[in-house]
Amino acid sequence: MTRIALIHALSHSVxxxxxxxxxxxxxxxxxxxxxxxxxxxxxxxxxxxxAAMHERFQRLAQYAVDTGAEGILFTCSAFxxxxxxxxxxxxxxxxxxxxxAMVAEAAQGxxxxxxxxxxxxxxxxxxxPEFPPGIALESLLAEGALDALNAxxxxxxxxxxxxxAAALRERGCTRIALAQFSMARARAACEAASGLPVLTTxxxxxxxxxxxxxxxxx
Numbered sequence: 176m177t178r179i180a181l182i183h184a185l186s187h188s189v190x191x192x193x194x195x196x197x198x199x200x201x202x203x204x205x206x207x208x209x210x211x212x213x214x215x216x217x218x219x220x221x222x223x224x225x226a227a228m229h230e231r232f233q234r235l236a237q238y239a240v241d242t243g244a245e246g247i248l249f250t251c252s253a254f255x256x257x258x259x260x261x262x263x264x265x266x267x268x269x270x271x272x273x274x275x276a277m278v279a280e281a282a283q284g285x286x287x288x289x290x291x292x293x294x295x296x297x298x299x300x301x302x303x304p305e306f307p308p309g310i311a312l313e314s315l316l317a318e319g320a321l322d323a324l325n326a327x328x329x330x331x332x333x334x335x336x337x338x339x340a341a342a343l344r345e346r347g348c349t350r351i352a353l354a355q356f357s358m359a360r361a362r363a364a365c366e367a368a369s370g371l372p373v374l375t376t377x378x379x380x381x382x383x384x385x386x387x388x389x390x391x392x393x
Contacts, residue, residue: 177246177388178204180239184213184251185295187324187357188273192250195359195381203385206242208235214251217297224256224301232257233264240265246388248380249273250356253297255305269387273356274302276383277376281352282307289313290343292336292365293354294321302354313346315339324357333361337368344369356380 179196183189189207196203210231217228232254239247246269249258255272262270281289288311293299299314306312320335336358340351351365352374359377366373 176202176204177392178206178243179384179388180236180242180244180247181205181207182235182239182247182249183207183209183356184211184249184254185355185357186211188250188355191356191359191377192248192380195377199378199381200385206239206244208239210235214253214295214297217253218295224254228254229257229260232261236261236265236270240268244268245392246384247271248384250380252293252354252356252376253295253301255301267391269384269391271380271384271387272305273376273380274305274354276379277352277374278305278307279383280379281350281374282310287311287349288347290315290340290346290348290351290371291354292317292339292343292351292358294324294332294336294358295355298354313343313348315343321357329360333364336361337364340365340369340371340373344371350374352376 181192248271250273252274258272291312291314294317296316303312317336317339320332323331350372356377359375362373362375
């Protein structure tokens with residue numbers, strides 16, 4: 176069986192991606208690595224994605240590879256350059272950023288302005304440059320949503336995100352993208368509030384990782 180390492184910087188990302196694997200790729204053997212200090216250190220450190228942060232990602236990835244992982248999926252979207260460096264070092268296996276599959280699907284999908292919602296401010300700095308220049312992007316931060324989820328108020332979390340989805344529709348967006356794995360649970364609420372199709376990083380990532388891993392193992 177294919178062994179996949181899921182590396183998390185937020186505990187809220189664990190359940191959504193594992194649920195997606197259960198639904199769309201149950202044959203994969205999953206290992207979950209969680210370092211919930213990564214996002215906290217990035218948010219308060221003021222140093223950005225410095226050499227020390229890059230080294231932490233390299234160590235996490237190497238541990239996963241040493242356990243026999245045949246593919247790695249990182250589930251926090253604020254660390255793109257660190258993940259890209261890991262992918263270069265471990266070019267023999269698929270290493271995916273959490274959002275790259277959704278970005279690719281957005282680029283191939285319908286035209287029109289794409290509304291991007293995040294609950295972690297750093298994500299709205301690191302993620303937009305990953306979209307192709309041809310995609311018209313409108314970004315909003317669902318302020319307070321991550322705090323609500325951390326406090327156990329999932330309903331408020333979803334409602335705050337859905338409110339931003341409705342606002343993006345009013346700004347002329349024709350589709351919505353939820354930037355973080357922890358936000359996947361709000362998909363239905365966003366669809367109901369906006370009436371627009373909603374992409375999630377979770378669903379796109381599982382589809383892409385399954386395809387790329389199977390190709391690499393042939």
